[in-house]
Amino acid sequence: MFIGKIVSASSHIDYVCQVFAKGEAEVVPEPSDYGFGQFVAIEAADGSSLVGLVHNTSLLNPEFGNLGPRLSPHEDLAVFAPDYLSEQATLVAILVVGLLDAHLQARQGVPSIAAHPDARARALARAEIDAFHRAHGHLQMAYLPLLTGLQSALAPSLLEQTFALLSTLFPADSARINVLRANVAWRARILPTG
């Protein structure tokens, strides 16, 4: 299921995706489809997909702050000025952490190609998440430095959420994941609080 389209990028790996609203896609995505920490794929030109993680959400609402009287009630706007309503949008930031080619071969880390504007993004299926992380039969997270290097207060939560997801997908590797998870939790929860 597609969740939206790429509308902007602040870097080679940090994109902004506008979530499809009603009327923009056959099936309107549910909030859980583009939730924080969700693995997504961005369509690339060569049939491959850029794999990313939703790491932030922002809302676009031109009406915010416009507190003056209205000539038309809100219900009438849908009839007389529907384009005005569509200026409200949900934007999600996607951090690209690798690439899945057309044969589901994964390459983790910064991809050489970039997404183009309007490229569609979709939620990654569990099988694809598994394929993206499996190298020689075992879990691999070579993109982890990209997440830890994220200059954001949300970065530790993103890491913890990713670890939790991967622990369920790769139970055989849960001990290894737990080592990283415990370290992130200590640094994110205990040290700053003290």
Add this chain to the structure above:
Amino acid sequence: MSELPIGTTKGPGETPQDYTFVTPDPEQRCKYGEFVYYDAAIDGQQRAILGRITQRLPLRLYPDTFMSDPAVPPQAVADLLAYPRDDSELYQITATILGYYDEGLGFVNPRVPPRPGAPIYIAPDALLGEVLCRATPGQRGAVHIGSLLSRPTDAVPIALDATGFTSTHLAIIASTGAGKSYLAGVILEELMQPHNRAAVLIIDPHAEYDTLSEMQNNPAFADGEYRAVVRVIRPQDIQVRVSSLDLGDLRYLLPNLSDKMHHELGQAYNRVRRKYGERWTRGQFRTTLLEGEAGRPVTDPNEEVDATIGALVWRFNSVMEHSAIFNDHTNIPLSDLFCPGQCTVLQLNEIPDREQQVVVATLMRRLFEARKDTERGRAKDDDENYLPYPAFVLIEEAHNFAPANAEIITTQVLKQILSEGRKFGVSIGLISQRPGKLDSDVLSQCMTQCIMRIVNPVDQARVAESVESVGRDLLLELPALSKGQVIVAGASVNTPLMVRVRQRLTPHGAENPDAPAEWAAWFDDARTRARQRGRALPPGFIETAPGRDDLLR
């Protein structure tokens, strides 16, 4: 080799022999002094490289502010943050490499620390049992003193190799009450068991070893026709023939000698030996003194003599004639004191310090000479100084016999035995509660050391400077050792060990008196009545005794 790894190698430590590893150690198995190992290929063979834990540092310390309320543990604060308690424990452990064990070479250091990331394992009991000690409990030469402190009781039995300390000597050092006499008792028990059957003498200034007599009735000390013999020599039974004293002994015994007296004494000593040989009597010595260098015949013992000679004779008489120890003809035969399968307890209580020292000096000298003569074939079967077996002498309160900063009569003979005794099968065990007051040369020549709790900084410093085989890390443990815990190092074990001393088979004779209990017992009913009976006047005394009026009248 065994179970799951306990930790993971982090990297090198501060010295080339140290490495560090990181462990969550939820069961707290990485204790100070615990043994760990890593695997390494040495000359194509997989070897377990043993190391001993010397430091334990927590890596995840809760912030100080989490501990601002003593009633709220920091873990509870961490719970608020949904931080899992089990994940907080993480330690950096420093281990000192001992090496892999080679039957011929002992521990061989591979000189390469483990690779970073290499797994570290707790050394299994069986491995430690094989490599820490040369001797196996119950076998000949084994002195089973207890078990490894870092493991459950008796999990890793520790046995000293008796051939180590009976050739290069033993020192037992501890503060009062740390259990040194108890440990000595354990060692003596082991030496007297059927698998060892040693010839042992104990110099016992406090008469606290006579409980060893119980060995004679204990089946653990019997095997077939063998039965351990314990001979206790009471102070009144000690006899020293005056002619076995040397000039130094005489000078030491006679008080306040002037230079001239020293001279006259030396001259007389040489003359009496020339005239009467090795055996002379007190009367002969006195006569020789009175005769002077000219050899003037003494016809009247009460004749006026030179004041110096007179004073010397007076001193000689005051010491030699009024002592129950010194006599003209009898020495305790060495064969009575030393015999395989016999433990002799020489009780020196009630004997003045100087006489104690002379008794020990003469005895040690006789023992050493006898062993030398026997080994060199100069003494035959029926000679007084024939002693055809090695002997071990345990000396309690050794600082009284080899004090620091003073050369007394026993110091010289002890030093001689410590340096040469190995060749002739004479070995010494020194027990002291004040290593700071013990001669450092003497202490440093005891190549097996049993060191128990020492709190006094002077004593700790003396141990550190004299006992080279104990590492600094173990010396730091000295004040923290509990009663019955001992650090053993040196020639009788393969590496320094912390040991929990085993239970004795015989009662301990140096228990502290329970003064409050004895005070309370004074007032119990039976004893109070007995005292009242003792003070009571005879029946009818009150009626017949004169009253006040009678007396006035």
